[in-house]
Amino acid sequence: MLELRKDIFADERDDNLKEIGKPTQRQDMIGHVTGTTAYFDDHKLAGMLHLKVLRSPHHHARIRRIDTSEAERSGGVRRIIRGADVPRNLNTLLSLLNFGKDDEPSLATDKVRYKGEPIVAIVANTEREAFEALTKVRVDYEQLTPVFDVEEALKPGAPVVNETYPKNTFEYHGKYDHQRLRFGDVEQAFASADHVLEQRYQMSPIEHAPTETNGSIAAPEANNRFVVYTCAQGLFFSLDTTAKILDVPSNKLHFIGGTVGGGFGGKVDSLTEPLVTLAAMLTGRPVRYVLGREDEMQFGSPRGAERIYVKDAVMRDGRVTARQVRSYFDSGAYTRLSSYAVIKCAAHIPGPYTIPNVHADIYCVYTNRVPATAMRGFGVTAVDFAIECQMDKLAHLIGMDPMEFRILNAYRDGDMKAHRREAKNTALIECVQVAAEKAKWSIRDEYKRMSSRAGGGGARAAIPHTKLDSGLQAPARPAPQRTSYDRPLPPPVAPPPPAPPPAAPPANVQHGAARFSSVFGTRRR
Amino acid sequence: MKHRGKGMASINYPIGMNLGGDPSQALVHSNPSGKFTVALSAIDLGQGMKSVTRQIAAETLGVPVEDVYVDTADSDTGPHDMGSFASRGTHRVGNAVAVAAREARGVMMEAAAEELEVNASDLDTDGLGNIHVKGAPHRKISTKDVAIAAQFKQGKTIAGRGIFLVPLSEVDPETGEMSPATCYAHACLVAEVEVDDETGEVTMVRMDSAYELGRALNPRMVEQQLVGGAWMGVSHALYETPEPYYPEPIHGPRDYNEYVMPGPGDICPHNIAVLERPALDGPFGAKGPGEMCANPVLPAVANAVFNAVGVRIDDLPITPEKVLRALRQQGGAKPQQRR
């Protein structure tokens, strides 16, 4: 089924390797076929308790009162956890990278912003007893008007979803509600184009739906530590998020995982680890919190929907001379990772093509739905759908073969990309040629002869005059790259009100933006 | 009546977390009998992290793959890794493993050189568990004997540490100038569909594709990703969503019966070609196929539907209802140019 085209780019490779390139059997395959591969839930611990959460039935509501008195008396209940029990009940995942403001509670206290938002956690002897106790929790809601459409959410007067971002958009660079991409002059290109095509595309939300649902098991371990068996896609990401939310030193936590029953991006958010670890701390017992399938389907974070407007200028001879993109990421009620996806999307425009005028505005918008998260192709899948449907329409408009149209416009080594970096190591043309061959889709000889390594650079390497929104000219050269090592330090954050003196001062983060435990923690050996 | 159509899409995909700043570390060490452990905290979601890093370590060390075991993930013993997402695993973790394995190999060769009384530069591994003098294969020592000698006689530790980091890039607020990635994978896919103009159903007939991914470290595992990913792409294009009436949040599926995905009876043949243009900074030039394998399918299928019946569905998923409404509005199927 798989054909290795060793003939292409052969002069750039040394194919005389011993192990690399071999179809070696997977290290984990024998475990998979004998049912002995150990996932997080395959750890059985004596005296394990079960945690389930009460979820908001409303899309948007104020919480007037939470009454857990009857639930506390329910059979088998060990502990009820509320927002006030969570040491730091406001977080955003990318705060670990100093990106964004804390905007999401682990357990809602005064407001719920999406249907399914966790409000109360119940820890009981059995799952059944936890579910029964949940039905006895009484919550008084005052329903609020929700907003579900990204463009509606941006209109003045729209309901405020998340008070941390009162205009329902993430704030970029301290001043803009979107990420910009500016390269050349699209307006001039539209004015002189043979055809201008403007279209709207809508990518739906997608649920990762791995066969293993999200979940984790936390338990007290020797030496006053806690072990957490997890399906997390980022072990330290999850550990550090948990340490932050529970306000404990990172080396108090021992995270074990690495073998996951499918992720696709849906197990990055640390949906269960903070609460289950807190439950283990509060009860002194092993606690298991696993999402049921219905919860996973509707309340496990999805790939966010995206609405994309693409406006292109094309010439009769096949050259796309301008691309203007306006895209709205539906982040749902909280930021999670969508803020990052917006920048990744901006970097991806206009696709693998050399287009001399590019303009993009990408937004991260809040609505009253389950917060979105990463999924396979994050930031790119939807915009590729839009761009490639658009390319097909343009080809049709000018009567050119779609394959040849791609080859003509493809980027080549040495071309300048819209984010002001040189294209290197390109291979789009060769992929198109080989796919055409395989599909018996005939293309003309001159297109079969084109190459990623020829015809690029030169005039195509220039950065065009670019007028910014302010009216000023953008620089004509790429900026010297500044890395995390020489970026100025973030401004100091005001410390919280004085509390009893801490046992030990927290590690002082100086280096760049990243703050991950193993950089400063200790290895036990 | 059923109409066939072909559509295509071509894409590229950035490798690693956008803007960089996503480090991975690895530790490699030998036990007393010359068997190696690679300690990571990287995550295997099924994409094969444990297997591909094992092969990279074996190749770099110059030992049989059976003599390498990848141990992950334990925060006590595995050094930091950012996580398995953004198609970063092979590139970032793979590079870290290669760095660590190179250091470990260096110590191993020095220890062997001392035992054989030659310079380390005169030696090579044979990939079968021995270290021998170049040009004189009979003058050799097993990696097991080297490990014993190193640890118990010479006082050397056959071990290595590795980290790989693409330094974090800035983003210009006005122009969007940034360094999103150091390398990109590429793909082109042709989808052939059959559209029933009475039911609106779209059936997959076949897919032909070409994926460029730097270096196919393990062709069988690459195949797993490309076949499985393209299946997911079909599912995105034609079937699945938790909000079928987006942006109205109604009638959301609650289980696999209601969350529609193609079953084993819905799949079609997929003929794949793999191209390799090594990334300048990938482990043996490898990039990462894990995400981009699904992306070209969505627009290729939409374009194929247009080719078959002349309607454009710009709203995913392409359900029978949407196809029928569009056909009705168009006044019936209008098949486009045959390919």
Add this chain to the structure above:
Amino acid sequence: MKAPVQFKHNGSDVAVFVDGGASLLTALRDGVGDTSPKFGCGQGTCGVCTVLIDGEVHLACITLAETVAGRSVETADGLKSGPNLHPIQTAFMDNFAAQCGFCTPGMMMAAKALLDRNPSPTRADVIDAISGNICRCTGYEPIINAILAAAGSRQRA
């Protein structure tokens, strides 16, 4: 109140105590300690808990534990005989028919039920047999190939 359940588990006599209403999946994973059948939905829609009861395919998550009293239950854990892999297991390995592996135990049991009653299945028979087992990773093609290969190898054996 816990109820005793005695049954044959992969050929061995076992006895466990279960809560009233407990599923066979819970009895196997927590009671017997056989974690090869997995929890994927608890609704009987994904198939990762597929086991054989008296040779027939059943979904352990929606089977009451007490209903298997006196019956024979087979799981993926029992496919091997001693150290030797079952032809289905070998075929799954050879055809790279698993990635995350979570659906694999259930998938193999569905395959076993098919091949035990129909040693020469067609591709359509195989598709029918695994249509109750969700796989999110492989795209099904390698799994279908593996089961056909296992049928072929059993024929040759």
